[in-house]
Amino acid sequence: MSGLVIPGGESSVMDKLARTFGVADVVRRRIAEGLPVYGTCAGMIMLADTVLDGIRGQQSFGGLDVAVRRNAFGAQTESFEADLEVPELGDPPVHAVFIRAPVVAELGPRARALAALPDGTVVAVEQGALLGTSFHPEMTDELRFHRYFLDKVAVSSAGSSRP
Amino acid sequence: MSENSTPRVGSDRVKRGLAEMLKGGVIMDVVTPEQARIAEDAGAVAVMALERVPADIRSQGGVARMSDPDLIEAIIAEVSIPVMAKARIGHFVEAQVLQALNVDYIDESEVLSPADYVNHIDKWDFTVPFVCGATNLGEALRRINEGAAMIRSKGEAGTGDVSEATKHIRTINAEIARLTSLSKDELYVAAKELQAPYDLVVEVAETGKLPVVLFTAGGVATPADAAMMIQLGADGVFVGSGIFKSGNPAARAAAVVKATTFYDDPAVIAEVSRGLGEAMVGINVADVPAPHRLAERGW
Numbered sequence A: 001m002s003g004l005v006i007p008g009g010e011s012s013v014m015d016k017l018a019r020t021f022g023v024a025d026v027v028r029r030r031i032a033e034g035l036p037v038y039g040t041c042a043g044m045i046m047l048a049d050t051v052l053d054g055i056r057g058q059q060s061f062g063g064l065d066v067a068v069r070r071n072a073f074g075a076q077t078e079s080f081e082a083d084l085e086v087p088e089l090g091d092p093p094v095h096a097v098f099i100r101a102p103v104v105a106e107l108g109p110r111a112r113a114l115a116a117l118p119d120g121t122v123v124a125v126e127q128g129a130l131l132g133t134s135f136h137p138e139m140t141d142e143l144r145f146h147r148y149f150l151d152k153v154a155v156s157s158a159g160s161s162r163p
Numbered sequence B: 001m002s003e004n005s006t007p008r009v010g011s012d013r014v015k016r017g018l019a020e021m022l023k024g025g026v027i028m029d030v031v032t033p034e035q036a037r038i039a040e041d042a043g044a045v046a047v048m049a050l051e052r053v054p055a056d057i058r059s060q061g062g063v064a065r066m067s068d069p070d071l072i073e074a075i076i077a078e079v080s081i082p083v084m085a086k087a088r089i090g091h092f093v094e095a096q097v098l099q100a101l102n103v104d105y106i107d108e109s110e111v112l113s114p115a116d117y118v119n120h121i122d123k124w125d126f127t128v129p130f131v132c133g134a135t136n137l138g139e140a141l142r143r144i145n146e147g148a149a150m151i152r153s154k155g156e157a158g159t160g161d162v163s164e165a166t167k168h169i170r171t172i173n174a175e176i177a178r179l180t181s182l183s184k185d186e187l188y189v190a191a192k193e194l195q196a197p198y199d200l201v202v203e204v205a206e207t208g209k210l211p212v213v214l215f216t217a218g219g220v221a222t223p224a225d226a227a228m229m230i231q232l233g234a235d236g237v238f239v240g241s242g243i244f245k246s247g248n249p250a251a252r253a254a255a256v257v258k259a260t261t262f263y264d265d266p267a268v269i270a271e272v273s274r275g276l277g278e279a280m281v282g283i284n285v286a287d288v289p290a291p292h293r294l295a296e297r298g299w
Helices: A011-020 A023-032 A042-047 A144-160 B012-022 B033-042 B054-060 B069-078 B092-100 B137-145 B163-181 B184-194 B198-207 B223-231 B249-261 B266-273
Strands: A004-006 A037-040 A048-052 A064-069 A080-084 A094-098 A103-107 A112-116 A122-127 A130-133 B026-030 B046-049 B083-088 B105-109 B130-134 B150-153 B213-216 B237-239
Touching: A004 A042, A011 A023, A011 A042, A011 B249, A037 A042, A037 A144, A042 A048, A042 A064, A042 A130, A048 A103, A064 A122, A064 A130, A080 B012, A094 B012, A112 A130, A130 A144, B012 B150, B012 B213, B026 B033, B026 B249, B033 B046, B033 B069, B033 B249, B046 B069, B069 B083, B083 B092, B092 B105, B130 B137, B137 B150, B137 B163, B137 B184, B137 B198, B150 B163, B163 B184, B163 B198, B163 B213, B163 B223, B184 B198, B213 B237, B223 B237, B223 B249, B223 B266, B237 B249, B249 B266
Parallel strands: A004 A037, A037 A130, A048 A064, B026 B046, B026 B237, B046 B083, B083 B105, B105 B130, B130 B150, B150 B213
Antiparallel strands: A064 A103, A080 A094, A103 A122, A112 A122, A122 A130
16 A cells, blocks of 8 residues: 545544554554545544544544544535635646635644635645645545645655665 | 525525535434434434324324424524424425424324325425325435425334335435436436436436435434435435333434444444433334325325
8 A cells, every 4th residue: 555545524523433443553553654644624633643522532543733623614604616826736726625614723743734714714734645635635526635635645655665 | 596686585405505504414303392402412303293103102002293383483482493393294284384483394194194185285386395205216306396395205203223224325326326227218208107207307317316315214213324315325214213212212313313424433332322221113115004004194
């Protein structure tokens, strides 16, 4: 396996099942070894070192030096789509779909913000081989975040294939 | 599709998208905040907040309506997973109230007494998404045409008898498979026969699936029932009376979640099925007199 994508869903359920069936420890170890992982929405929650507003006892895989607030916008009627400036990806803006989405509430020194809403709320981050977005590029025809992640996979694979 | 830069709520993509995020999961009926807590702890992807589970609606009779706002709000306050609530078929004001209460999804449900025997709710008018029941493809497409963002195949709710759920998910999938085998010029008559909008019929014929997520519901009472529904092609399951009418709800809820995830691994399903205590007692659908069959409500 040269990369892993953790898509949207319910983070509390992902956490519970990943721990019950012994997946969590493996993923944690591979993240520590430098496996490229892209998490969207719930996937970003799973990559956060700290989860805010989780359910009782909720854990994450960790790896991103951030605190992510779960379901930060409120009920489903607050879910929205919007255009988002992502300097790293240039023009045009990324059309982003936020569904009961989390946000990066605290950005640690090792993580880097890639995009923020007009009010400054960070909604996309990276740290080495890890990438996290509050929104779902998989729900649109937007492929630039996927390419950005594949570049990380290519870099990582090139590095690990060296003798 | 025009995509402007101001944030847009209530779009089709956002409504259907939440259902996408629930795929592979279990949505559980709960009647108290305590039950909602048990469901969330067990791994439910969402809960359905209601006053009486279908088994009680069935046994107590009378008109079944939208739940008390206090109850719905208490359940919303208790859990952080999405909370759904039921409105009567055609009762658009109950739906307006549920939207005002900030529920995450409305189920326009045949489990409640219909408020309109002709029209369903015009679901495009709402920011909150809707799930609707269907016994066949035509019914599913009519609901989607009215704005449903998610479909659940109907079973016979409150019986613990999974046979109707099996019949309806098989019917929907067989009708989809048939559409994909038709030639383009046969789709006009297919749309007429399904009593469904032609454009949606063409879309299903081309893609081989519904344009929205398809869960199944009604009579699911065991981990094996849930796994069978997924093996039959459902994207996830609703479990109503099956959990909180059983001997050990917390254990059964967790087991149904695991079996839904590992639906194709009989060893896991066997393991999680051990020691769950009594399943809900159940009623054979064949013993339910026709006027009391809920799946036949809606059209």
